[in-house]
Amino acid sequence: MIVDLPPAESKRLSRLVKSGAFATAADALTEGLRLLEERELVRNRPESALRQQVNLGLDEIRQRRLIRFDDALANHIKAKGRKNLSTRRKKTTV
Numbered sequence: 001m002i003v004d005l006p007p008a009e010s011k012r013l014s015r016l017v018k019s020g021a022f023a024t025a026a027d028a029l030t031e032g033l034r035l036l037e038e039r040e041l042v043r044n045r046p047e048s049a050l051r052q053q054v055n056l057g058l059d060e061i062r063q064r065r066l067i068r069f070d071d072a073l074a075n076h077i078k079a080k081g082r083k084n085l086s087t088r089r090k091k092t093t094v
Contacts, residue, residue, distance in 0.1 A: 003029070 005013065013025050022028040042048065060066070067073070 016022050016028045017025055
């Protein structure tokens with residue numbers, strides 16, 4: 001495969017190889033791809049989704065878009081959580 005890099009990236013790649021950080025340009029690019037894949041895995045982890053939801057909630061609070069938390073809402077949240085848990089358990093036992 002031939003990869004055509006912009007001049008600035010080509011120089012960066014050459015510097016990495018000349019510095020001894022990587023034996024070859026292919027090694028450097030392979031490591032770069034590995035890091036990109038790792039970053040995608042981190043972004044797609046459930047914790048990342050949870051963090052995004054927390055940030056959305058904090059934004060709602062800052063904008064004063066609040067709802068009353070009462071027994072009905074608590075029961076709704078519990079039911080939804082139980083349904084999600086049941087679905088996950090079914091997937092892992094199949």
